[in-house]
Amino acid sequence: MELLDRYLLAVRKHLPLARQADIVAELRANLEAQLEEQESELGRPLTEGEAIDWLKRLGSPTEMAAKYQPLRYLIGPTIFPTYWMILRLAVLWASVAWAVATVVRMITEGHGPEWLAQALWSYPGVLAATVAWVTGAFAAFEYVAVHYPNIIPGNLTHSSAWSPTSLPRLEKDDRPGKRRTFATAVAEFVAEFALIIWLLLIPRYPVVLMGPGAIYLEHSAIRLTHISVEFFWVIVVFNVVQLAWHGYNLLSGNWAVKGVLQKLAAKAMGVVPVLLLLTAPGHVFLEVNPDEAARMPADLDLAMLNHYLFTSVIVLSFIVTIQLVLEIWKVGMGGYRRGMAPGR
Amino acid sequence: MGYSMTVAENMFENLRLELRRGCLTLAVLAQLRQEHYGYTLRKALTERGLAIDESxxxxxxxxxxxxxxxxxxxxxxxxxxxxxxxLSADGETMFTQLLDEWNAINASLYKIL
Incomplete structure (x- = not known):
C-alpha cells in the first residue's frame, strides 16, 4: 500500500541513522500483518478513507519515531522535531548574519587578517547564545503545555490534526536530484555552448564583456595582473569540461538526473579558480599600467585596493570549500541511507 | 468550568498512563514466555483485555x-x-521478581481499598 510506504518513509526520516533500517523493517512487518488481517476480515482491500483512519490511529510519523528515541526531559517528543528544525535554521541564520557582519566590519573599518583571526573566537559564543535562546524558548513552551494545557491549545502539542494524505510522496528514482526534461537538458547545453563562445571572444574583443568601458580600461592607469589571465583560462577550461560532460549525457540518454559524481566534480572544479586567485604573487590583482602611469589618481591607494580584493578572495575560498565539503557529506550520507534501506 | 475540566482530564490521563506503564511491562514480559513477533504479541494482549498502541x-x-x-x-x-x-534468562529472573512485587502490591491494595 502506497500510503503505508509513505508513512514508513516519513517515520524513517525522524529515526536515528544507525537504527533506521532495522526499526522500519520491523515496523513494516508488523503493520503489513495488521493490514492483511484487516483486509481478510473485510474480504476486500481497505478504501483510501479506511487506510487514512488506520494510519491516523497509529499516530503521526514524528510521534511514532519519537517513541523509539531516548527520553528527552527538557523538550517532549511531540515538539522535539519542530525544535530541532528551528534550532538548525536559527544556527544557520545566526552564522550567516555573523559572517556578513564580520566581513562588512573588516572592509569598512579596514581591519587585517589578525583582526579576522580574533573575530573568529567570538563565533562559538554566537552559536552557544543561539542554541540557549531557542532551547530556552521551547523548554518554556513545553513546560506551559504540560502544566497549563488551557493556555496552549492541544493541537499545538499533540499532532492529532495530522493527515496521512499530507505524507511526502515516494521517490520514484532513488538517485538524488531534480529530474529534468530532454528539452531542458538541450537548452542548458546550448546555453553552455553560447557561454563558451562568448568567453573565447573576450580576449580579442573585450567590448563583449565591458561594453564601451573596454576602451576606457585600455587607457586606464591600472590594469589586471597576469593571475587574472590565468583565472580566466581556468574558467574557460571548467566550462568546456562541463559542456563535454553534459554533451555525453545527452548522447548516452542520461540527462534526466545529474549523477552524483558529476555534481561532486563540478563543485570540486569550482574550487580551483578561486584557490588559484589565492596564489596571486604578492596578493596583487591590479597593478599600475606603465603606459598610462601619469593618469594615476593621486588619492588612489592601490595597495589597499588589492588588500580588499584578497580579503574577498579568502572569504570566497572559504565559502566554496564549505560548499564542497557539504556536498561530499550529503552524497556520503545519501549513499549510506540507501545502503541501509530495508530489502537491500 | 472548562478550564478545570481540561486540567482534570489532563491530570487523569497522566496518572492513568503512569499506572499502566509498569503493568504493561509486566504483561509484555509474561506474554513473551512464549515467542511472538510484534503484531501477534499485540493481538494476544488485546484478546486478554490489555489493548496497547503500536507506538x-x-x-x-x-x-x-x-x-x-x-x-x-x-x-x-x-x-x-x-x-x-x-524472554531471555535475565528476563525470566526479572519477571519472577516483578510478579512477586505485583502480587504483594495487589494484596496490599485490596486491604487498603
Whole structure:
C-alpha cells in the first residue's frame, strides 16, 4: 500500500541513522500483518478513507519515531522535531548574519587578517547564545503545555490534526536530484555552448564583456595582473569540461538526473579558480599600467585596493570549500541511507 | 468550568498512563514466555483485555531487549521477515521478581481499598 510506504518513509526520516533500517523493517512487518488481517476480515482491500483512519490511529510519523528515541526531559517528543528544525535554521541564520557582519566590519573599518583571526573566537559564543535562546524558548513552551494545557491549545502539542494524505510522496528514482526534461537538458547545453563562445571572444574583443568601458580600461592607469589571465583560462577550461560532460549525457540518454559524481566534480572544479586567485604573487590583482602611469589618481591607494580584493578572495575560498565539503557529506550520507534501506 | 475540566482530564490521563506503564511491562514480559513477533504479541494482549498502541508496544520491545530482558531474531514466516521476541534468562529472573512485587502490591491494595 502506497500510503503505508509513505508513512514508513516519513517515520524513517525522524529515526536515528544507525537504527533506521532495522526499526522500519520491523515496523513494516508488523503493520503489513495488521493490514492483511484487516483486509481478510473485510474480504476486500481497505478504501483510501479506511487506510487514512488506520494510519491516523497509529499516530503521526514524528510521534511514532519519537517513541523509539531516548527520553528527552527538557523538550517532549511531540515538539522535539519542530525544535530541532528551528534550532538548525536559527544556527544557520545566526552564522550567516555573523559572517556578513564580520566581513562588512573588516572592509569598512579596514581591519587585517589578525583582526579576522580574533573575530573568529567570538563565533562559538554566537552559536552557544543561539542554541540557549531557542532551547530556552521551547523548554518554556513545553513546560506551559504540560502544566497549563488551557493556555496552549492541544493541537499545538499533540499532532492529532495530522493527515496521512499530507505524507511526502515516494521517490520514484532513488538517485538524488531534480529530474529534468530532454528539452531542458538541450537548452542548458546550448546555453553552455553560447557561454563558451562568448568567453573565447573576450580576449580579442573585450567590448563583449565591458561594453564601451573596454576602451576606457585600455587607457586606464591600472590594469589586471597576469593571475587574472590565468583565472580566466581556468574558467574557460571548467566550462568546456562541463559542456563535454553534459554533451555525453545527452548522447548516452542520461540527462534526466545529474549523477552524483558529476555534481561532486563540478563543485570540486569550482574550487580551483578561486584557490588559484589565492596564489596571486604578492596578493596583487591590479597593478599600475606603465603606459598610462601619469593618469594615476593621486588619492588612489592601490595597495589597499588589492588588500580588499584578497580579503574577498579568502572569504570566497572559504565559502566554496564549505560548499564542497557539504556536498561530499550529503552524497556520503545519501549513499549510506540507501545502503541501509530495508530489502537491500 | 472548562478550564478545570481540561486540567482534570489532563491530570487523569497522566496518572492513568503512569499506572499502566509498569503493568504493561509486566504483561509484555509474561506474554513473551512464549515467542511472538510484534503484531501477534499485540493481538494476544488485546484478546486478554490489555489493548496497547503500536507506538507504545514496538518501542517498548526494543527497550526491553536493550536492557537484556528479551532476545530477538529475524526469521521468515509466511513469506515475510519478522522479528521474533522471547524472554531471555535475565528476563525470566526479572519477571519472577516483578510478579512477586505485583502480587504483594495487589494484596496490599485490596486491604487498603
Amino acid at each position: 507504545t508496544l514496538y518501542p517498548l520491545l526494543r527497550r526491553l531487549e536493550t536492557q537484556g530482558l528479551l532476545t530477538s531474531e529475524w526469521r521468515e514466516e509466511e513469506k515475510r521477515n519478522k522479528r521474533f521476541y522471547r
